[in-house]
Amino acid sequence: MSHDARDGDEAVPHLSPDEFRKLGHKMVDWIADYWSRLDSFPVRSQVPPGSVAAKLPVHPPEEGLGGEPGWDAVFRDLEDVVLPGLTHWQSPSFFAYFPANASGPAVLGELLSAGLGVQGMLWSTSPAATEMETRVLDWLAELTALPASFLSTSATGGGVIQGTASEATLVAMVAARERVRGHGAPANSQWVAYSSTQAHSSVLKAAMLCGVARSASDTVHVRQIETDAHFALRPDALERAIREDLAAGRRPFFVCASVGTTSSGAIDPVRAVAAVLERTGVTASGGWLHVDAAWAGAALVCPEHRALLDGVELSDSFAFNPHKWLLTNFDCNAFYTRDKRALLDALSVTPEYLRNAASASGAVIDYRDWQVPLGRRFRALKLWFVLRHYGARGLRAHIRNHVRLAEHFESQVSGDARFEVAVPRSLALVCFRLEPLAGETPEATDARNRALLDTVNATGKLFLTHTVLPAVDGGPPRYVLRMAIGGTYTEARHVRAAWEALSAAAG
Amino acid sequence: MSHDARDGDEAVPHLSPDEFRKLGHKMVDWIADYWSRLDSFPVRSQVPPGSVAAKLPVHPPEEGLGGEPGWDAVFRDLEDVVLPGLTHWQSPSFFAYFPANASGPAVLGELLSAGLGVQGMLWSTSPAATEMETRVLDWLAELTALPASFLSTSATGGGVIQGTASEATLVAMVAARERVRGHGAPANSQWVAYSSTQAHSSVLKAAMLCGVARSASDTVHVRQIETDAHFALRPDALERAIREDLAAGRRPFFVCASVGTTSSGAIDPVRAVAAVLERTGVTASGGWLHVDAAWAGAALVCPEHRALLDGVELSDSFAFNPHKWLLTNFDCNAFYTRDKRALLDALSVTPEYLRNAASASGAVIDYRDWQVPLGRRFRALKLWFVLRHYGARGLRAHIRNHVRLAEHFESQVSGDARFEVAVPRSLALVCFRLEPLAGETPEATDARNRALLDTVNATGKLFLTHTVLPAVDGGPPRYVLRMAIGGTYTEARHVRAAWEALSAAAG
Incomplete structure (x- = not known):
């Protein structure tokens, strides 16, 4: 009308x-x-x-x-x-980057969230959005065997859904700075954040955003610590760096340990890192240990992978992405801290128009104070649907199938004289390359591997990406291919076909 | 099986x-x-x-x-x-905060985005996600009559979808600091950001996140400038503050002008603010003017509201939320800048595993460098669906109906001796209250208004929120009710019923 x-x-x-x-x-x-x-x-x-x-x-x-x-x-x-x-991220032959699992239950949850159209910035603006998020994150913590100090049922901890691991790292870094200030560090301190050379770029980006790093090449305030033969952070090198910085009057305040690096799935030794922070006095002065398990965290649903968690109870925050390898559509990062007070201190701003009786009572959680944005979608729905639909047993099967496929792929690579496994498989990630020919320069080996990657990707039958692993034992850095298995619908036949394509292209 | x-x-x-x-x-x-x-x-x-x-x-x-x-x-x-x-944000009787429009077309877009499950962090990770976003944002810029310098077809500008206005402000602030550094400011400058006292809390939060503000009560590095009788920023007061800061050796680097404040819909005078920045040398030293039109920006689809835009061509960035009042589900913030280089300088980090031929060629946009997170959903789909489904004509009708309903509501309030309009209506937002009784203390008037709000909200028939307007002309601050009309399905009968409920509760 x-x-x-x-x-x-x-x-x-x-x-x-x-x-x-x-x-x-x-x-x-x-x-x-x-x-x-x-x-x-x-x-x-x-x-x-x-x-x-x-x-x-x-x-x-x-x-x-x-x-x-x-x-x-x-x-x-x-x-x-x-x-x-x-680029079909849901293709069962997508082996690039890390997986970005969509699933029927998660899509239904995203649809419902959009249809309800509620905005859970405050408890009072939709109690169910907050309370279901709290409960579902406690479920997820139990499924992944996180320490009780990270649950909402603890005195000082709890979980929240962030959009991405980048935001999780940023929020942790900002909370860290605030906590160290609370221990008496002046605001204009020479802050220093640490990770390994293999940590995700989001650590540097968070430091740029929060003003700690003065540029993308600021190696004074963001120190990337050397790694061992398996590309895990070396605690001795971290300790040396921290002592240097302390001696120079700088203020170490934040360490990001990676459990499953993007390049090669390396696992930093969280317990040893925590011990360094303790020993150097960084812990006592409020310093923060964040564990970024963006991809690998999903594997914790399987008891056989929980060695990854060793020492995590000593960290201040832990985050992983169900939106990578746990069947929950992007975006869904599960962020846990055992010091929610530090987050609130760093992130709370309460203008008059957001004041309400429930928040003032202190009896409820207002998740806006746990994150960068004010507004928030009802993302707990998709995680709730996924955990209910698959159950713990279904999630374990999902992870185990991919790990098993990766084991098989790794054995094929190592059984073929033309190829080599570049670093031992991490969960469902295999880094490999064409082996150097006798007398070949490192550049020439890299070029052959680049050509192999281009050739197989151009077929359209699969998609892999690459990385460059740093020098080890005096050798050159190596250009390697990454086979990241983890698609929702990836089966043995897809991995087999990928190997056949690679093998054929290798000539 | x-x-x-x-x-x-x-x-x-x-x-x-x-x-x-x-x-x-x-x-x-x-x-x-x-x-x-x-x-x-x-x-x-x-x-x-x-x-x-x-x-x-x-x-x-x-x-x-x-x-x-x-x-x-x-x-x-x-x-x-x-x-x-x-709390039913989609209820046609939801008049709280600002609207959060969901619509059929937008929900279909969100559903499709989830089903496709692609991740548009780089052009190459799904060219359609990037190119459609670029085009649809150019469409939206045309629909809202933004200056050509903000379009992707300009030499240095372009748009991007951010999650929220909070993230838009943070990104602008970080780009601003980087640009002013590029003009020679040392990294440890005493940065100062400015907004009016009525600006959204996200300005302060952004300053806390990026390390400019040392706490939520840091009034040295985040200066909230006094407002005029209509709660718009006073350029003279801004100029005085900037000159004070310059004289004290501090570094003014960022101003957020609000076009449609959250409390009362006040419109800061963008042109006059830009003139202050020019006159004080802030512009010449790289300083940044961001325009936050989170809610009001949607009204720009109607030519009769484009006076709001006066001077926007002098700003460095402009953002509004189609997810508020333009039928596009949360989250969808349209952020435009005429200096994309500054964003890239502040936010680009390129690790090896993200390198690719398309990005290296410089011929494509990688939106990860325009935002806080790395990953991103295909949010352009929902905006594309909304703009196609409704067309410019449908969007105008959507805005005009609400503005007309608000005009009518305002006239009812002003025609009732028990009530007063607290500040002239801004678009579809009416701030009003029970008028002070003869001899009543300000506290007692506020208390009666608080009671009125509690009473009507407790009926469940409607939901409004409140704010406190600052003192004007020596009077006290005033507790007022906010009637924000803009629900997707809000019709005259809902507004009529709201007025009847308020009128009955006023006794």
């Missing part, structure tokens, strides 16, 4: 409930079909820059679609514009 | 495509039903703290749901556990 603007309401062309149902069903079906077609697409998008943009109108539409039939054009564009421009 | 773990793959109980379809359809229908039931729920949740948690199992399930029939329990819990614990 259309009105003259001057007479009353103008018609806003909302979808009617019936139209929404029809289109919603169609979209659900489209997604189900997409998942079943995944094998038919080139895994890595093959379009050149600008080709997607070229298919889109330059100007926005003055008139809308005019109802549900108009959406036929949208569904056509999904095929013609969107699909060719996708 | 179950296997012995030692023999081969363990069965992971994924939903079959058919089960996903069935459950997806059911969830879509549940949401459509939810929207049509919205009038039947108390708008603000009425549960006491702990009551949702009490309905949830303490421990996670060992066994999963065992397939689609098991989901009946989930749907029962949506009714019994989730719904009572919600």
Whole structure:
């Protein structure tokens, strides 16, 4: 019904409930079909820059679609514009970076969250969003055998869903600085944050954001500590660096230990790192140990992988991404701390328009004070759906299958004289390369491996990425391929096909 | 099909495509039903703290749901556990905070984004995610009449979707500091950021995160400038503060002008603020002017509201939230800058595992360098769906209806001797209160207004929030009620009912 603007309401062309149902069903079906077609697409998008943009109108539409039939054009564009421009992260032959698990239950949770459209910045703005998040994160802590001091049922700890591991690291770093200030460090201290050379780039980025690092190449305030033969942080080197900095009047305040680095899945020795912080007095002056297990943390649902956790009870915060390898769509980072007070001290700002009786009572959690943004989606729903749908047993099976596939892949690589495993497999990540030929320069070996990667990726049948591992024992840095197994629907046949493609391309 | 773990793959109980379809359809229908039931729920949740948690199992399930029939329990819990614990942001009688528009097209976009499960951190990790975002943000800039210097087609500008206005402000502030450093300011400068007293709490929080503010009460490094009778920043007071700081050797580097403050919708005079920065030399030394139009920016789709934009071409960045009042589900902040280089300088970190030919060519945008996190969802889809579905005409009608409803509400308030409009209506936000009685103390007036708010909110028929407006002309600060009209499905009858409830409760 259309009105003259001057007479009353103008018609806003909302979808009617019936139209929404029809289109919603169609979209659900489209997604189900997409998942079943995944094998038919080139895994890595093959379009050149600008080709997607070229298919889109330059100007926005003055008139809308005019109802549900108009959406036929949208569904056509999904095929013609969107699909060719996708790198298919859900393809069972996607072995690049780390996995980004989507799953039916998680998608249903994201859909529901969008449909409810509630905003859980405060407990009072939707108690269920807060209380379910608290409970589901306690469930997840139990499933991953985290120390009780990280649970909401402890005196000073608790969990929260952050968007990403980057935000988790930033929040931990800011809380750390605030806590060390609380121990008497002046605000203009020469702050120093530490990680290994292999830590994720988000550590440096967090330091840039919070003003500790003065540039991306500031090696004074963000020290990347050398690693051992397996690319794990060397506690002796960390201790030396911290003592140097203390002697120079700088203020060590934050260490990020990586449990499962991005390059090679290396596991920093958390217990030994904590001992260094204790020994050097960093702990006593409020210093913070954050454990970034973004990818590997999911494996903790299996008892056989819990050695990864050794010493984690000595850390101040621990984070991992169910959105990587635990069947929960991006974004969902599970962040735990045993010092929530430090977070609140660093992040709470309460203007009048957010004041309310429940918050003032102190009886509730307001998660806005645990994170960078104010607003927040109801992300607990997707995690709740995933944990309920799969159960602990299903999650273990998910992890174990991938680890088993990676073991098999590793054995194939090591059984082929042309290849070598570059570093022992970490969970479901295998770093490998073509072995140097007799008399070959390191550059030439790297070039052959780069060419191999380009060749297999160009087939579209699979997608892998690379990294460069640092020099070990006087050798050169090595360009290696990363086989990260962990797709929701990745099966033995996909890994087998990947090996065949690699083997064929190796000549 | 179950296997012995030692023999081969363990069965992971994924939903079959058919089960996903069935459950997806059911969830879509549940949401459509939810929207049509919205009038039947108390708008603000009425549960006491702990009551949702009490309905949830303490421990996670060992066994999963065992397939689609098991989901009946989930749907029962949506009714019994989730719904009572919600504050219904999508209720047409939700007038609290600012609106958080969900819409059918946006929910379909969020669903699709989850189903595709691609991660657009780099152009190469899904070219469509990047190129569609760029184009859709150019569309939105055209729809809101932003200066051409903010478009991707300009030499140095462009847009990006951030999660929230808080993140937009943080990113702008970090870019600002980097740019001023580039103009020769030492890293340990006494940085000073400015906004009005009425700016959103995220300005202070950003300053705390990035280390400029040393605490939530640091008034040296975050200066909140006094406002005029309409609660807009006073350029003369800003100029005085900047000159004081310069004289004291501090370094003014960032100003946030608010176009539509959270408390009362006040509009800071962007052009005059820019002139102050120019006059004081702050601009010449790299200082940054950010315009936060989180809520009001949506109104720019209507030509009659574009006076709000006066001077915006002199700002360095501009952001607003389609997730507030433009029918696009949270989270979706549209952030524009005319100096993307400054963002990249402040936020780029490129480890080996993210290097790729497309990025190295410089021909593409990698949006990870424009934001805090590394990973990113394909949020352009929901914005694309909204802009296509409604068209410019539909968006204008959406805004105009709410503004018209607010005009009518304002006239009712001002026509009732018991009430007063506290400050002239801003777009669709009306701040009002019960007028002081003869001889009444300010505290008593505030108390009567607080009681009125509690009374109407307790009915469950509507939900409003309050704010405190600062003293003007020697008067006391005033506790006022905020009527923020802008729900996707809010119609004249809902606003009428709200007025009747307020009027009845006023006695």
